[in-house]
Amino acid sequence: MLLGRVPGAVVVLAPGGVAAGVDTRGAPVGTRELDLLDPSALVQRVHAVTLSESPSAPNGVMRWLAERGHGFPVDGGVVPIVCGAAVGDLREDVGHAACEAAVEVAVPPAVVLVGQTAAAFVVVDADLDKAGCRRVAMSAQDGLVRAGLRVPSTVFALATGVATGTPLDELCTTAAKDVFSALR
Amino acid sequence: MSRLTRVLRWVEENKALDRAAGALAEAIPSGLRSSRVLRGEPMGHPAHPAAVLLPLGMYAASNVLDLLPGEGKAARVLIGVGLATAPVAIVTGLAEYATLDERQRRTAFVHLASNAAANLLYLTSFRLRGHGFGLVGRVVSAVGMGALTAGGLLGGHLAYSQGAGVERERV
Numbered sequence: 570m571l572l573g574r575v576p577g578a579v580v581v582l583a584p585g586g587v588a589a590g591v592d593t594r595g596a597p598v599g600t601r602e603l604d605l606l607d608p609s610a611l612v613q614r615v616h617a618v619t620l621s622e623s624p625s626a627p628n629g630v631m632r633w634l635a636e637r638g639h640g641f642p643v644d645g646g647v648v649p650i651v652c653g654a655a656v657g658d659l660r661e662d663v664g665h666a667a668c669e670a671a672v673e674v675a676v677p678p679a680v681v682l683v684g685q686t687a688a689a690f691v692v693v694d695a696d697l698d699k700a701g702c703r704r705v706a707m708s709a710q711d712g713l714v715r716a717g718l719r720v721p722s723t724v725f726a727l728a729t730g731v732a733t734g735t736p737l738d739e740l741c742t743t744a745a746k747d748v749f750s751a752l753r
Numbered sequence: 754m755s756r757l758t759r760v761l762r763w764v765e766e767n768k769a770l771d772r773a774a775g776a777l778a779e780a781i782p783s784g785l786r787s788s789r790v791l792r793g794e795p796m797g798h799p800a801h802p803a804a805v806l807l808p809l810g811m812y813a814a815s816n817v818l819d820l821l822p823g824e825g826k827a828a829r830v831l832i833g834v835g836l837a838t839a840p841v842a843i844v845t846g847l848a849e850y851a852t853l854d855e856r857q858r859r860t861a862f863v864h865l866a867s868n869a870a871a872n873l874l875y876l877t878s879f880r881l882r883g884h885g886f887g888l889v890g891r892v893v894s895a896v897g898m899g900a901l902t903a904g905g906l907l908g909g910h911l912a913y914s915q916g917a918g919v920e921r922e923r924v
Contacts, residue, residue, distance in 0.1 A: 609854035613775040643783045698772055 570692070570729065573671030577659060578621035579680050580630055580667040581690060581727065584639040586614030588728045589652065590702025592710050595721025597686040599624040599655030603723070608700045612641055612650050618725050619653035619664060620680065620688040627653040629664025654723035656684030679709070679747035687713060687722035689751070691744040695735055697728035708741035712748025724748070761910045764863050765856050774862035781847050791848035792922070799918035801845040805908070808842050809901065811835030812875055816898050819891045829882045832875050832894070839872050849918060857917045864907035871900035 571582040591606045601624070605612055616639055617630045631649045634640055640647030681689040691709045695701070706726035713722050726744065754762070764770075785791060793800030815831035818824040846868075850861055874897030881890035911917045 608771070608775075611778050611851055613779050641779075644787050698775065700768070700771065 570673075570676050570727075571671040572674050572676050573667040573669070575663050575667045575670050577623060577657075577661070578619060578626045578663045578667040579682065580617055580619045580621075580626070580664065580671060581676060581692070582617045582630075582634070582668060582671050583614075583727070584616060584634065584637070586616055586650075587730065588613065588697055588699055588702050589615045589618060590697075590699055590704070590706045590726045591652065591723065592703060592706035593721070593723045594710055595686070597654060597688070597721035597723045599658070599686065600723050601627045601653040601655075602650070603652060605650065606652060606699060606703065608698070608703070613699060615650045615652050616640060617649065617651045617668075618690050618727060619651060619667070620682045620690060621653065621655050621659075621663065621667075622657035622682075622684060623659035623661055623663060624653075624655040625660070625662040626655065626664035626667070627651040629662045629666070630668055631664075633665050633668035652725065654686070654688035654725070656682050656686050656688050658685075677751070679712070679744070679751040681713070681748060681751045683718065683720070683752075685720065687718050687720050688724075689713065689722070689748055690725040690727060691747055692727045692729060693740045693744060694731055694733050695728050695737075695740055696730050696732035697737075697740075701737060702726040702728055704737060705740055705744045709744040709748045712745040713752070715745070715749050716752040718752070757906075761860070761907070761914070764907065765860050765910070765915065767859055770859040770862050771855065774858040777862060777865075778851055778853070778858060781851050785844055785847050786851040788848050791845050792852065793845070794922050797922050797924040799845075799849055799921070801842065801849050801918075802908070802912060804845040805842040807838035808835040808872075809905070811838065812871075812894075812897065812901060816894055819894060825882065825887050828894075829879060829890075832879045832882075836872070836876055836879060842868075852921065853917055857911060857915045860907055860911045860915060861917070864904050864911060867900050867907060868904035871897045871904055874900060
């Protein structure tokens with residue numbers, strides 16, 4: 570997984586696709602493609618998750634991935650599956666710049682962005698499917714609550730796909746702690 | 754609930770199937786996934802249930818001929834026609850598969866596996882008969898009919914109990 574950070578956006582890129590889940594509380598605005606994270610949806614993997622100040626950041630991320638041919642194959646090309654949550658209403662699309670800045674690093678266990686709403690992602694070292702990821706995301710929300718956050722929030726959970734044998738409950742507890750510490 | 758419906762319910766609720774069933778949904782070529790004709794849009798309802806009658810009818814008829822004396826050659830021809838028309842059932846089925854939700858996908862996955870096994874069995878039977886192993890071929894055919902019945906049962910569950918493809922196309 571690649572991590573790209575520029576002022577106003579954080580993007581996790583997984584050109585090969587990664588299982589992800591999401592949980593929202595309150596009614597966060599500026600979210601993008603959250604419905605496809607439902608286990609019923611056709612696509613099982615996402616290619617990027619974006620947290621940003623601007624709701625249009627996923628556009629740039631999609632463009633960056635499509636330029637390189639990463640995405641879900643459809644007739645006549647690929648569609649990169651990019652989910653995102655925005656915490657502000659900045660107009661500028663910094664998604665592409667964030668991708669350009671992305672490097673292969675050890676992705677921190679949790680990243681939280683707080684603005685008018687809160688957006689976060691946690692990365693767990695496990696081989697989970699979408700339903701498992703959603704379960705982790707739901708627990709990770711508790712970390713935000715514990716840290717005293719009182720704004721609508723969107724939390725993504727991504728699984729690296731490395732089977733470590735850690736029980737799901739433990740992953741959930743750790744995710745909540747990670748989110749809590751990321752806010753501190 | 755009868756014992757049989759309990760098994761169907763168990764398949765439908767088996768989360769262990771999700772990974773494989775989901776991966777298959779993603780792996781279906783976009784040409785099949787987005788084909789309106791294969792999904793049966795021109796007819797106003799899914800094409801798959803009608804398309805399967807071709808191979809299914811041929812296979813079933815060959816099983817009947819197996820019970821009659823001196824019809825070995827005719828039975829083999831019917832299996833051959835069944836094998837030749839099976840791809841129609843397979844592609845229409847895969848086109849449907851991409852439209853299913855999670856629970857339906859589980860049933861569909863087992864349905865697909867069971868019918869794939871049936872087709873392989875009939876193919877084996879066809880080749881055995883060609884090499885003069887008529888009796889073994891008949892036994893393999895009978896096992897194939899068993900797999901086909903299981904597959905058909907799951908298909909019926911998918912359509913009538915789980916409502917896959919119901920009221921999807923505009924009429």
